[in-house]
Amino acid sequence: MLLLAGCWDERLYKDHTVVSLVGIEGTLGEMKGYFAYPEVQTGNSEVTIIESEGIETRELRLNADLKVEQTIDLSMMSTLLISEDTAKDGINKYLDVFYRDPTNSLTAFLVLVEGDVKDYMEASKSWTTEAGEYFARFIRSKEEVSVVPHRTVQTASSILFSEGIDLVLPYMVLKDEDKKRPELGGVGLFSNGKFTGRVLEPDQSKFLGLLLQERGRKIKYSALYNDQPLSFTILNVGKTRKIQSPTQVKMDYKLKIEIEEFSDTGLRDVKKISEIEDFIEEKITEEIYNVLNILQEEKCDALGLGNDFRVKKPEVFDENWHETFSNLDIQVNVKAEILKTGLIH
Amino acid sequence: MAEEQNPQQVILTKLKNSFYNSADFVAKPISWWENEVAILCFYSSIVNKSDVERIMYFFKNNLRDDSLYWGESVYTTVIPLDEKQLAKFLCDGETIVVRLKTKEMIRITLPEMAYRQTEEPASEHVIQGSREGLVENFEVNVSLIRKRIKSHKLVVKQKYIGNETHTTISYLYMEQLVDQEALQLIEERLDKINIDLFYSTGQLADYLEDSVWSPFPQLLKTERPDRIIASLHEGKIAIISDLSTTALIGPTSFFSFYQTPDDFNGRVITGSFYRMLRIFSFILAVFLPAFYIAIVSFHFEILPLELSNQIKSDIENIPYRPILEAVILEMTIELIREASIRLPTAVGQTIGIVGGLVIGDAIVSAGLVSNMMVIVVAFTAIASFVVPSTEMNASIRFLRFPFMILASFFGFLGIAFGAIILLIHLLNLTSLKRPYMSPIIPFNPKAIHKIFFRTPFFKPAKHPKSFSPKEDGK
Amino acid sequence: MNIQLTRIQFFMIMFTIFTGFVYISIQSPIITNGKHASWIMFIAASLFTYLLFIFYEKTYKYFILGTVSTIIYHLYWLFNLSYATAFSIYLISTWISPYTPKIALLCLFLIPSLYASLSRAETAVNIGVVFGVFIFFFIAFVSSAYQDFNYRNLLPTTESGFNEWMWGTLFSLNAYRNTECYLILRKYVMKNQKIAGVPLFLFVFSLFAMFFFSIVMCMLYFSTEEFSLISEPILFLLHAQEVTFVKRLDLIFAMMWIFITIITLINYILVVRLVHFKKMRKFPKTQIVIYHVLIGFIAYFIAKFEYVQLIREYYWIPFILFGFLLPILIILLNKVRGRTIFDSSNSSS
Known part of the structure; x- marks a missing residue:
């Protein structure tokens, strides 16, 4: 009995291929999928990549199954790479299969990639870490410094379903010559569930991070102050949003700042601190306006202002919200406060 | 010589035959006071012979049967001759002197059975604390317990089990604290036992447990006197036998198996x-x-x-x-x-x-x-x-x-x-x-911490009680 | 059959009966219907229920089940239990074991319940204790999602009109759908135990807190539009969590929930037993077996997506009908007649 045991739902781990990185490209009807999994050979594992074609996401996996001796299993997927083309088509319909199947991982990161997905998959062969985990760690470390917001399959879907907020996803590029090290190209902007094609550069996207203000994140920024290098960390952001009229929003940000680098020794002078604070305020306000302009141009309400309007000015929030958003008059007021200056004055 | 066969010879032969001429069975005529002949019998393997000898010497020289209660002392008693009981007494390690003239038996209760010295129980080691363990001897065991509870409320009751083996079982409890219903139950169940051979506490547990087919033991087995007295104080009943170092304690709860004197x-x-x-x-x-x-x-x-x-x-x-x-x-x-x-x-x-x-x-x-x-x-x-x-x-x-x-x-x-x-x-x-799952079931929020925490000794001012009989278990 | 309950035991049984089946699926209909103001509706519904409980506490002695009402309740209970079982196995087959046949799942559910129902009544009375452990884990698990909470989801908007309010409140009341069990079990509580006042308030409040916590957590985590897609938001929420040592908390929770569901089944059947065998000292075991087979039989047929979904849409009815209108009718009727349970139990014995 013990020998024959095997019940209806048994999925023996040793008979399953655990895929950690999945890439999809193309649009419905004509899709390509890539599945990376480690093949274990006495001690060291080697990444194998399976390529398959199909008309939709689920079929990709079924077709990929035909090429592996075990069953492909996506429960350990930690990153999903999506090509630009697919994202421009609206990503919700491609993600459905990931929500529906209970064994799938909802905590996988979504990453947009420039160019062929295949290149990114191939690049994973040269890394020592697990293919999917590499991307996951990559994104996680960037989340720490607010360059990219926290977007997994689940949180992305939450945003996609909500009408009052738009999605932004990390965007990666492969620039180096032998195509081995993907780097962060910035943050891809979505409008109404579709990728706009516009990407915020990393040094802009950290201000998007500031605007979104997720807990526990730090924002590092460097500038030149009177030709002296000035680096600082934003430790804490306090924000208030006020909807003043159907077309005007006022956002106040209170920043707590720690100086990281400032070669001018003038900080001993307490009066100078307020000068630096003013400088930082000005600099950041400028950057924030830049980001907001781009968001409004692309009609990407990444801040979720729509949700605020739905509550406070429901008459403005309708199907044309994205149009309304792009014409909003958004005013930003930044207040900086230097809390610490490091070990020296 | 045949016609000279006197009554004491007849009895002697009869006696020896009824004990199947066992090698260690001794029966011989002795003289008792003047002109009187008595028969002395005992099992030489289980009697403390030197002490018996001394007592008999004292009897012969110092006593006469005209005084009141002449035969009663710490070790001795006098009862009328009863052949059935005679065998039982002898098997218990007593020495019997049968006075043919008055048809009386003088019982000298000085058995000397083999037993070990008390030592640390091998199955229940502790790091600190008492290292005494029960042994295969009733007197020693009870003395180990009495030494810890010096109270007249500690009651010891005895029962004999096994039609052939006649094993002594004793159950101990604290009067006034004991769970009366459980005590009654134990007595009923002990009375019901009807077996020929009785040699281990495992047998006893089978008779006393509520559900024998459960994988969980429902009576706590222990060899430690300190554990026994702690249980007695909670109103439980301990059963010890002469045969094994193991005592059975009941009623017990699942969690008491997870506690140790340590x-x-x-x-x-x-x-x-x-x-x-x-x-x-x-x-x-x-x-x-x-x-x-x-x-x-x-x-x-x-x-x-x-x-x-x-x-x-x-x-x-x-x-x-x-x-x-x-x-x-x-x-x-x-x-x-x-x-x-x-x-x-x-x-x-x-x-x-x-x-x-x-x-x-x-x-x-x-x-x-x-x-x-x-x-x-x-x-x-x-x-x-x-x-x-x-x-x-x-x-x-x-x-x-x-x-x-x-x-x-x-x-x-x-x-x-x-x-x-x-x-x-x-x-x-x-x-x-x-x-069994007390105090989780019936749920007693006030006692539940006792499962996980050992409370300081000065804390419980009230007498610890492991079961509240009213709430459950009808 | 006769049992004596302490106050704690009474509340424990009630707590399991109320939260058991209901808990996992109640949030979705409330929030889809009530939108952003759902939590306010739920508070309103809970207040109403609290008043109802106070009323029941005052009048429970008039709640005598006659022949007709007993039959009505028996039918309802049979259906309710079958539906709960069907829903549970449907849920398990979608979340945990998609290929295990229904009949095997039914066995896994009904065998423990049968075992407990055939045992001493005290077993069923006390089994709810394990619930407490699960609540602790549950709160810890769900709270781990705090990083993804969106507090704006809680702000009520004007979009909730009369329609939303009506349905949202009706479905909120449904969380307390097993109120009639209170009336039935109340008379078994020991006479010297105080229920009215603070204990009752604490009980209703803890029930409310349990439900409210889950509703608020779900609202914080998901956007309202998502609820039309997700039927078991709690599981989904846990599904999306990743703790360092476990990737799928939902599996663990689902396992606990199976545990709780079976316990609820046992407690519910205890209520049924109490009503059905109230005049007997010993109860015939074959009837219990037949009852379980019956539940299994009905559950087998309604454990399909179509039926489960259909029944769910109409599942605001039980509270209104069996938890509210019918008991009040019975109570009023008997009050007019001046009969109490104490008279009737005396005359029957």
């Missing part, structure tokens, strides 16, 4: 910590292998990626399904355990090393089982040996097999199913008609 000898905080550790070890010992089997054969997606890769590379080339792998290992451990108990201590250790190190290493490198499984099984084994009671520990080791099989059939679903069946069973279980 908890109370040590500090409050450390005592509480180890108590919690033991409860946790129960969960570990019963569920861990099942949990592992469920994960690798049903729900591997529950593992985080990094851990999962380790496990995956480990189990990739194992030819068997996880349940079989687990059974192989569990059986190995059970075999090693069983073998090392039966062998002398010195050899037992060797078995442990051979079994644990050699087989453990070889079985993995041969690719029969995975490293992960070895870790899981070894962990479980250690967790199961934490239980202070050897009986409970065997129950727990047995319990994990059904769970492993259920897990291999249905995964987590099977474990949940098994767990609820186990829970219902534990709730159904009673020890002398008292709920």
